[in-house]
Amino acid sequence: METSAALAPVVRLAGAGRSFGAVRALAGVTLAVSPGECLALVGHNGAGKSTLVNIVTGVIEPSEGEVRYLAQGPRESGVRSVAQELSLAPNLTVAENLRVPQRDLRGLTWRRTARGRIRAALDEVFPGHGIDTESIVADLTLAERQMVEIAMAFATGGPAPRLVILDEPTSSLDASRAGQLLDHVRRFRSGGGAVIFISHILHEVFAVATRIVVMRDGGVVDDRPAAGFTRMGLVEAMGHVAREEARTARAAPGGAEVVSSPGGLRARAGEIVGLAGLAGHGQAEALARIYLDRTSDWRARGTVPAAFVAGDRARDGVMPLWSIARNTSLAALSLLRRAGLLDQGAEARLASEWRERIGIRTDDTRRPILSLSGGNQQKVLFARALATGAPLVLMDDPMRGVDVGTKAEVYEMIRVEAAAGRTFLWYSTEVEEMSLCDRVYVFRNGRVATELAGDEITEERMLAASFEMGEAAA
């Protein structure tokens, strides 16, 4: 890239960082993206990629360092981004959607201009796309929507696109459409455009990137021309320094099989089974399916077949207006019934018993749940699940935002309960938690990609399975 180094970079970050409260999402990143460059950004979940993208697109302000653009701001400099979550307005037509980012679409003939621009972009990026620019976005398939969104980023109009950020752009495209996109990225780049490319599909990264930036824990750990990397080397660069922590050897449980899902998930009694992989690759859905299959019988009464521990406490965990005791007993109400009414004495006993067993730090379980710290609220959710006596416990990333001390206590609790014959299905993006499991299923694109057992559960193996390594496209 000797020729492009002479050109002024579209965006330049100097020691840019961002903290959210006590969490440092991005720590002092210095980076410049020049015309004619395709920079691939790789890293595990929470490595800081999206924070970096949000700073470059101007969605969030850096709390330290500075960001310089070619022109005044990101929009004037032609910085455009295709976000991972779909950002089209589903109630508008394809052409009408172009009106949102492009301010110069005004006047009486704006529709004709918009139609022309989006059709030209679609024809150029995805020849033979077959998308009518007058159809309502809600009526398009997921792949078509993603194609429209990508085409919008490359469309002419407004300030011309100079830097296009593609965040997992091929996640719903088939192989031939993905190939067309990669071709276009190369064309765009040779025409003097710059691209930031984020993907978990490594062969795509190697197909288009001129430079690869590896991120970990909010910082850039490696930044070299793409030719300087091999696939395995890249995966290793993303991982943590290998922590040689002795696995506590557990006798492989030989209980009866209690879970056998059509997706290939199996678990025996007394087993701790991990669901690993990058966030949002179908683990939570797999858990929900297993849980709902077992608990959706409206005639159910008495024993509880399965219990669920939510990770997103605020959304599907705590009942914010209720007391600690009521939050604890919620899932076990069918066990506390006496003549159709709730036995309040039994409820109070259950709550205080679990306060002792799991160490919830409060002097009175009648206090509101929100008087507890986040870690202790999470303990209440664990107590809620364990108090049901359910033989199967499903956990959806339950340690999010929980402090180290609480984690250690809960890990111990899980081990004890598993030894007593309970089965745990545990989704987490934390490698440390997966290494506590007897077996781990690594998910990719909504399916089980690999099964690891015992000593095979290492960060390298899980990362390698999370990222697509093969030559053949998905």
Add this chain to the structure above:
Amino acid sequence: MRRIDIRLLLPVLSLALLLGAVFWMQPRAMSYTGLNLLFNLAVPIALATIAQMLVIMVDDIDLSMGTFVGFCACVTATFLHDTPLLGALVLLAAVGAYAALGALIEMRQLPAIVVTLGMSFVWSGLAVLMLPAPGGASPGWITAVMKARPPLVPMAIVACVLLAVASHLLVTRSALGTLLRAVGGNARSVARSGWSVVGLKATAYGLAGAFGVLSGMALVGLTTSADANIALRYTLLSIAGVILGGGEFTGGRVSPVGAVIGALTLTLAASFLTFLHLSPDWQIGAQGVILILVLAARLLVRRRAAR
């Protein structure tokens, strides 16, 4: 537009069906005067429905529409009649208040349903202060417009067609209307593109206020006097009209032409029930039944289409 929206088919069909039933029962309605009488009261309802639609379009709902139209009617029958300049200023201030409400709702992330419910008491209180008892008089020019007798087609139909075309151009065709609909569809994406969602919501509410004012004026033009409680039913009628016309409560999916047709259908449903010699005690319930039937038909059509 090359294709006609399928969503419009059902409102058009239900209107045609009702109209057919009315003509069958009362052939004399099939005349210039008959049509004018049938649809006269539809004009203010259609205006209020468009106002409601503009609020629903940005994913909110306005529960103060009825009392607001009543307030505007009282201003028209008193201030606008006695001191036209002051009356115009008051009505302009009411539009400004609507825009401010929209900005406030977005800025403080308040639920529109609560804010507008509260405002409904404010509007109705102000209206009672102005006109404690029914009274006032309509400014002559408004009555002249509303009671005009254009050749061939009655005024009510002309006004409704004009309204449908104007609001279609404003909401569906214009660049501003497209942006406002985008707020209902994906507000986050609009904000990320650098637009002020607060400003856009204020615009939508301001436009809604303007149509509400027109509705109040049109109502006075027809009744020639006003009363604080004259338009209480408009809140629910306007919401029902938007939904009948193919709109949806969320997601910015609205149809201005459909909304006008929805308002016409609701007005006609009332006349139809009168022709059936149904006691007024039962009319509101029967109107509800018609509404449920149309919405059920829409649900079935959607399900079929989704398959």
